[in-house]
Amino acid sequence: MADLSVDFVGIKAPNPFWLASAPPTDKAYNVERAFREGWGGVVWKTLGEDPPVVNVSGPRYGAIHGPDRRVIGFNNIELITDRPLEVNLREIKEVKRRWPDRAMVVSLMVPCEEASWKAILKRVEETEADGIELNFGCPHGMSERGMGSAVGQVPDYVEMVARWCKTHTRMPVIVKLTPNITDVRKPAEAARRGGADAVSLINTINSIMGVDLDRMAPAPNTDGKGTHGGMCGPAVKPIALNMVAEIARFPATRGLPISGIGGIETWRDAAEFMALGAGTVQVCTAAMVYGFRIVHEMMTGLEAFMDERGYARLGDFVGAAVPNVTDWQYLNLDYAVKARIDQDLCIKCGRCHIACEDTSHQAITATKDGVRHFEVIDEECVGCNLCASVCPIEGCITMEPLVNAVDRRTGRFVDGSYRNWTQHPNNPRAQVAAE
Amino acid sequence: MPSRSEIRPGRMPPEVHPQAFADLHPPLDGHEVRVAADRCLFCYDAPCVSACPTGIDIPMFIRQLATGQPLVAARTILDANIMGGMCARVCPTETLCEEACVRNAAEGKPVEIGRLQRAATDAMLETGRQPFRRGAPTGRRVAVVGAGPAGLACAHKLAVLGHAVVVFEARAKAGGLNEYGIAAYKATDDIARREVEWILGIGGIELRTGARLGRDVTLAGLREEFDAVFLGLGLGATNALGLDEGGLAGVEDALAFIERLRQAYDLSGLPVGRRVVVIGGGMTAIDAAVQARKLGAEEVTIVYRRGPEAMGASRYEQELAQTAGCTIRHWARPAALSGEGGVLAAVTFAVTQLADGRLVDTGETFTLAADQLLKAIGQTFVAGDVREAGGLLDMAGGRIVVDAERRTSLPGVWAGGDCVAGGRDLTVVAVEDGKRAALSIDRTLRAAMREAAE
Known part of the structure; x- marks a missing residue:
């Protein structure tokens, strides 16, 4: 004990x-x-x-x-x-x-x-x-x-x-x-x-x-x-x-x-x-x-x-x-997750869809083949966690890490590498350091 | 031996009546409203809205209710359904909005939409205020035949749109089945009459009661006198059992029984049998059976020719009857009535079954002793009233054919409610018919006005 x-x-x-x-x-x-x-x-x-x-x-x-x-x-x-x-x-x-x-x-x-x-x-x-x-x-x-x-x-x-x-x-x-x-x-x-x-x-x-x-x-x-x-x-x-x-x-x-x-x-x-x-x-x-x-x-x-x-x-x-617990600049920018909706748990309230559609990345369907159906569109999903946050059913929407897979939004192969903002090419200061 | 009818008043002590006929779903109090409203998830493209024949924006009105604005919530409801108050009481929500509620999937219990709707509409009715204003007068006049839900919904919307309306009602009171044909415990405190008065409060609607189509007015005459006609006639007749009723005392339509009960000032004076048999499987059968029990009938048996899933009454309604002490017997049809001294004594039933999708007798029979038989096997449209239109009114299955805008085949004539073909015979459907017809009438009249001006 x-x-x-x-x-x-x-x-x-x-x-x-x-x-x-x-x-x-x-x-x-x-x-x-x-x-x-x-x-x-x-x-x-x-x-x-x-x-x-x-x-x-x-x-x-x-x-x-x-x-x-x-x-x-x-x-x-x-x-x-x-x-x-x-x-x-x-x-x-x-x-x-x-x-x-x-x-x-x-x-x-x-x-x-x-x-x-x-x-x-x-x-x-x-x-x-x-x-x-x-x-x-x-x-x-x-x-x-x-x-x-x-x-x-x-x-x-x-x-x-x-x-x-x-x-x-x-x-x-x-x-x-x-x-x-x-x-x-x-x-x-x-x-x-x-x-x-x-x-x-x-x-x-x-x-x-x-x-x-x-x-x-x-x-x-x-x-x-x-x-x-x-x-x-x-x-x-x-x-x-x-x-x-x-x-x-x-x-x-x-x-x-x-x-x-x-x-x-x-x-x-x-x-x-x-x-x-x-x-x-x-x-x-x-x-x-x-x-x-x-x-x-x-x-x-x-x-x-x-x-x-x-x-x-x-x-x-x-x-x-x-x-x-770290500073933002040390977060791994090479890491990627995608939202996943468990269709067995989904009660079809549609809040994930409207939240994403109205206020974020248009990455969740409302229908499939004319039927009410909510599914993540990997090509658009940035893994922001908004849908999982607003879903009324715990565990219905999860954020699944991409492991040795192509991120279909960016086309980038996610291979488990680590690269933070201090190392990123888009960071002007990082470029200065590199030159 | 002279037979004395068992159908008599006073089977239940009068002091029991108020409780027995009390509100089936008492109103939610303030706290209950908050708790019930909290459960609404404000769904996207909410399934409950799609399931409502009038398309009430349910998540919005619940949110308005939850934020302490019951009158604003009522306005949202009434915009879509002017009889939202009555519908909150009589709608089979368990097969409409509440059946579609996603909370069923979440935890097997829907948001109590019907009772929340009642909370909002009660608040509006209590103010006595009419939230709608008559539109600027168009100078056009519309005749509405029938002051049931379809006719009243049509008349109110027409008034909002600025047209002058005359409603012709055959009976002494407006309200249709809300007033005459629904169980008392679903329409307590004279709600049907109060709602009608509140609807008419918008002004611009003249109500002429005791005016029957085919007797006091004719369709041809109305078409002549008015710019448009809406037919909300309801169903004028009830179906027959199809067997020799032999003129026995104690056999009557369930609707007549319900009407007598609804119009009675003193329930203790109302006669009811000792052993009552109700034939049918719809809401009217349930309403009649439950009320017969509440009046003191010792045995009430509902007999339906098919299984429970085929009944027009929802599972909830069936359980309501069973809880009230009624017995429901399935798979049997009445085969013969027997009487003593001109008074009903027993009903013999043939046991039925499905064979290749068809309902057939098995050959077995059973007999129930009965002193009162209430027939609730559906109603029929009495086409005679409108047939004088020279056969120009298209009919299907004995009812009037209308298009999506509720236009009949006769120019200038619209129809809605139970008298039209294809609908589900519900108050809420009738209201939608009336509303759509009014919008269509308005478009038609305004187009004609523009044309005339050019």
Whole structure:
């Protein structure tokens, strides 16, 4: 049976599934319910200085829905914890004492002054928590007060605060990064320079979830006025995966431990983050949508996956996909695929045809001998994957590599050779190099 | 011994009626609409559209419904089929749009197109608003004979195109079989009448009820008085059993039974037999049998001379009857009726089989005790009304011959609905006939107007 336990920068937990710093981890009551369901750890909702912040008493959350009102994107304008610091610290200490085997990480956000950080670190240490996460990501409310993403967007500040924390505490320091930035590698690099033990990402993305066309205001809104919130949920996963991969393969940050966050709902989502280098994963939206019980599916699914692949421990596959993430210029331009439609699976909805016909390469038939029939025209197919993407039946359209065969679109014999853009004759710079 | 008829009212406590005759497919609520609409794949050249005789743009109206615009969706439906509301209720969708739905191939369950169509058209009907406007008056007048689906669809389209229309209807109410000949549980809340009123709401259509062709008006007279004539006469007679019915009480047409039920204010006053036999395999047979059961008949047996696959009623309709407690017996034809004191007592059937593709008796017989026999073996066009046109109206198989534009052989006369040859006798087909005829009439009249102006 695969071993799901983790030792993440010295923080031990029975499994890599942690609850992210968010509403589900704001109180002992919630956290203990999570631990009873099996979550490996939590990042306690961000603590700040007293007096506590004040939240709006209107809607804090918004959602975008897919079919059957599945939540595919979620956002919030909630601030850090609005409970007194003392109450949170007492509960953290009690919970950690009752659940010593679970990871207890405390998220922190105080003004950008060394004294403020020094003061709170001392108090957190007294709880015997396992580590701290610096909230440099929150994009709403707190950022207007010079904290959260306002810090995370300036690499120098990231480095400075990380260094203060490493100076004033023995606890491992995880820096949580904001995705609301041009190049996520820069703050990650800064965190490492400041001595941070790890980074976690992504925090939420600036977002307006919709517009109330009756009130002509963002939806949801507070008394007719709205503000951007931070978006999370399944829709942000691709953005998060890319940012995790960028940090995992960037020379200046390679090897820096990563806690992956962003739209993780299932064991498979978690495994994907891990394959791109995340040592643990953090979950919030899925728990808020379905409750804490989902962790059973995640644990059992990941275990089964690892058993099937022969991975004894998480370290056996964490980062395994990183070497295969590269720049566009190194993709093999001599490689070619053709779409194939499995006629037994095809339900004849015709979406592949109209997508290709209207918007791409006119490479799929609509009829054959006067009968409704959808088939790929190899002479036109560029292998773009649009048809497979829009097909409602999984596995009906596949992209089949050409192996020792003529690409009937280009007339070129595909022999398994490798030639990337840097080597291609159409690249003026490649030609210059050749001459 | 004097025989007392078993056909009597009050076989079911009256309080049961509202539930028994409630909507067969209750309307979807808002959430159900969203879930059902989500399943539509917005197919290219969608098979459901090809399967709809009126060619409603089904993926488009479902998308409009899903995006919160039921009235826009209704407009899409009504553009193609002005009786979209009734069709949503009475169409055998399982053999039309829903049979063609690609979701059948995907997971064996089509998008609920009929019920989604009802959601959209109900929303429109509830507004009471008429989304269509009368066209600028052309000064041309068209006579429409028959206020059934074909006639009303034709009249409405003609009004949209600016022509003045007079509809002649033999009966007291407009609506045709929607009003008189379809099971009550398919047309609840007086939907047939409400839809007719809504259609006539466009204006420019004069309805003259109690005006029968051949009695109150003549085809020759209409041709004289109007610029064009549309015949949507329906089928005036029902087929006979072809055996001696002996004038027995308790034997009648299923359509007459259904009509009585549809026009009754109080179902508890409606008589029904204890043991009812329905002859036939179409929708009318099912409608009559199921309603006889709902009125309290103890035994209802549908007898059909061929197998289940040959029945005009869809598999769904057959199961509906069986679930309602009716028995369906196949491969038997009525051979003799017997009575006591002038009242039906039993029906004897000859068992049938196919021999070299022909239906023949096997020689076996069986007898069912019965106090009521409902005949649902099809209807016939009564040609007499139009025969006075001097034999110029081409007929085939006893019905009027029309071309693709629904023109008859008689200049200036169009026809559609059940009275024309070759169609499937469905509301939705009749609507398409009326629509096509109206477009053809319009083209013809405008061509004549241009010619006259030159």
